[in-house]
Amino acid sequence: MWEFFTEPEFQQKLDWMTAFVRDECEPLDLLFPRPGDPYDVHNKASRAILAPLREKVKEQGLWACHLGPELGGQGYGQLKLALMNEILGRSGWAPTVFGTAAPDTGNAEILALYGTQEQKARYLQPLLEGNIVSTFSMTEPQGGSDPKEFVCKATLDGDEWVIEGEKWFSSHARYASFLIVMAVTDPDARPHERMSMFIVSAETPGIEIIRNVATMNERDDLDEGTEGYIRYNQVRVPLDAMLGAPGEGFKVAQSRLGGGRVHHAMRVVGKCQRAFDMMCERALSRRTQGKLLSEHQFVQGFIADSALQLQQFRLLVLQTAWIIDNQPHGAARTHIAMCKVALAQVLHDILQRAVQLHGSLGTTQETPLGPWWAYAPQLALADGPTEVHKAAIAKGMLLGYQPAPGLFPTEHIPTRRAQARARYAAILGEHGL
Ligand SMILES: Cc1cc2nc3c(=O)[nH]c(=O)nc-3n(C[C@H](O)[C@H](O)[C@H](O)COP(=O)(O)OP(=O)(O)OC[C@H]3O[C@@H](n4cnc5c(N)ncnc54)[C@H](O)[C@@H]3O)c2cc1C
Numbered sequence: 001m002w003e004f005f006t007e008p009e010f011q012q013k014l015d016w017m018t019a020f021v022r023d024e025c026e027p028l029d030l031l032f033p034r035p036g037d038p039y040d041v042h043n044k045a046s047r048a049i050l051a052p053l054r055e056k057v058k059e060q061g062l063w064a065c066h067l068g069p070e071l072g073g074q075g076y077g078q079l080k081l082a083l084m085n086e087i088l089g090r091s092g093w094a095p096t097v098f099g100t101a102a103p104d105t106g107n108a109e110i111l112a113l114y115g116t117q118e119q120k121a122r123y124l125q126p127l128l129e130g131n132i133v134s135t136f137s138m139t140e141p142q143g144g145s146d147p148k149e150f151v152c153k154a155t156l157d158g159d160e161w162v163i164e165g166e167k168w169f170s171s172h173a174r175y176a177s178f179l180i181v182m183a184v185t186d187p188d189a190r191p192h193e194r195m196s197m198f199i200v201s202a203e204t205p206g207i208e209i210i211r212n213v214a215t216m217n218e219r220d221d222l223d224e225g226t227e228g229y230i231r232y233n234q235v236r237v238p239l240d241a242m243l244g245a246p247g248e249g250f251k252v253a254q255s256r257l258g259g260g261r262v263h264h265a266m267r268v269v270g271k272c273q274r275a276f277d278m279m280c281e282r283a284l285s286r287r288t289q290g291k292l293l294s295e296h297q298f299v300q301g302f303i304a305d306s307a308l309q310l311q312q313f314r315l316l317v318l319q320t321a322w323i324i325d326n327q328p329h330g331a332a333r334t335h336i337a338m339c340k341v342a343l344a345q346v347l348h349d350i351l352q353r354a355v356q357l358h359g360s361l362g363t364t365q366e367t368p369l370g371p372w373w374a375y376a377p378q379l380a381l382a383d384g385p386t387e388v389h390k391a392a393i394a395k396g397m398l399l400g401y402q403p404a405p406g407l408f409p410t411e412h413i414p415t416r417r418a419q420a421r422a423r424y425a426a427i428l429g430e431h432g433l
Contacts, residue, residue, distance in 0.1 A: 008116045010080060021094045024053050029094035030369075033217060036226040038096035039133045039172040053097050054130060064128060065098035071112055072128055078321035079171045082266045086314070088268025098128050103171060106256030107134040107180050111199070114243035114254055114381060119199060123178050132177035137230060139171040144168070145385050147182070147250065148191045152232065154198060160184075161198065161242065163235040166210075173228025174212050176202050181232070182249045187384065195249030198241045204219035206235040217374035258336050261383050262324065265339035267378065268347050271372055272310050275354040278369065279303060282357050289362060291359065302353040311345045334396030337389040344380035351376055372426065 067073025088094040095101040099421025111124040152165025185196040212225035243254040283294035320335040351373040355362035
């Protein structure tokens with residue numbers, strides 16, 4: 001059965017969220033606009049505004065909706081989460097207000113699956129309550145998309161692991177209370193069994209943030225960088241800091257990445273919708289050559305192309321969420337990769353048109369469009385580059401196919417026509433054909 005409607009009770013929740021994000025979260029975007037601001041747990045002013053907003057979200061039963069009931073969430077499932085995340089994606093702060101900000105969501109999943117009781121009490125609980133933030137520390141300066149290139153290592157010394165090496169783009173490390181770090185523990189093992197995952201308290205001696213790297217929508221000179229370039233100098237952690245078994249680093253990483261990618265996609269739908277709304281308003285407000293922008297065919301093309309791309313992408317995301325909810329674990333793998341590729345492309349294309357339609361104003365910092373436009377290339381890399389996901393999509397698709405049995409393709413018309421002639425030879429013969 002195919003249905004395209006929202007239950008009325010749930011629609012009420014979505015309506016409440018829409019108004020709340022617009023009226024309560026978007027002011028935070030304006031007052032604390034840097035990408036790192038939602039993670040800055042030391043900023044007393046932003047936290048003072050944030051705390052009562054979170055209470056209101058909790059009163060509505062909308063806190064941390066990505067989590068199942070066992071972890072204090074509502075267990076809405078991915079399809080409803082997709083509809084909710086579309087609303088949250090309109091605002092930079094909204095995921096923090098609703099307890100669904102990355103990378104904390106994925107790190108919480110890792111801790112829930114692999115943490116000890118003590119680690120859960122010390123790190124998971126305050127993370128779920130939104131009192132601390134965390135970092136995922138996997139990428140290295142010499143290699144990101146291929147983890148087989150990683151060299152940061154952890155060696156056993158008595159009853160401690162000693163971590164040594166560098167990590168790159170460990171987002172929000174400057175504010176994190178703990179880091180989840182992937183390190184080589186057995187360099188001689190098979191490539192996917194060389195690494196293990198560790199939880200490391202940010203207070204552990206030897207963690208050196210070499211610098212906080214600024215992305216293209218942050219200012220280096222204002223020290224706004226969110227991407228931690230970290231050196232782990234003989235960082236000692238206890239044996240139980242290992243999450244999962246030795247050599248299971250890849251497996252542990254995968255447990256967070258699939259969900260993270262699809263949640264990004266859900267939020268990008270919301271960002272694109274907001275840019276599209278701005279585009280339409282502008283087209284109806286501005287005149288050139290004696291008529292409204294909306295009356296020029298090029299502009300109509302911008303709007304039509306954007307509406308088509310956005311709706312195709314939204315439906316892909318919703319279908320992916322449905323597969324996650326309704327089919328066995330892993331069934332959505334190719335769809336998640338499709339969402340990951342599409343999210344960067346669709347955001348890029350719609351933002352490019354939205355900026356263009358706003359003319360000079362679109363290129364300024366006086367609308368949200370500029371920072372979002374600069375975000376598009378980052379989305380094509382974070383959680384793995386587009387090219388790697390395209391290769392995965394192709395491999396997933398090719399699994400359903402076989403090589404042609406003979407010299408020519410199965411769709412070869414002369415071969416098929418000969419087969420059809422043979423099948424109907426008697427009738428064709430009766431009619432002299
Ligand atoms: C905003 C942002 C946040 C991030 N946050 C984190 C984080 O919190 N923690 C973390 O550990 N990492 C994080 N990353 C890092 C991210 O995971 C890496 O950028 C990504 O894996 C790519 O690695 P790389 O940057 O080293 O690029 P490279 O591996 O050098 O790849 C560069 C390019 O090479 C090409 N390429 C690579 N592999 C293939 C292939 N198989 N086939 C064809 N072409 C290929 C692609 O064009 C690719 O874009 C973040 C990145 C960004 C941009």
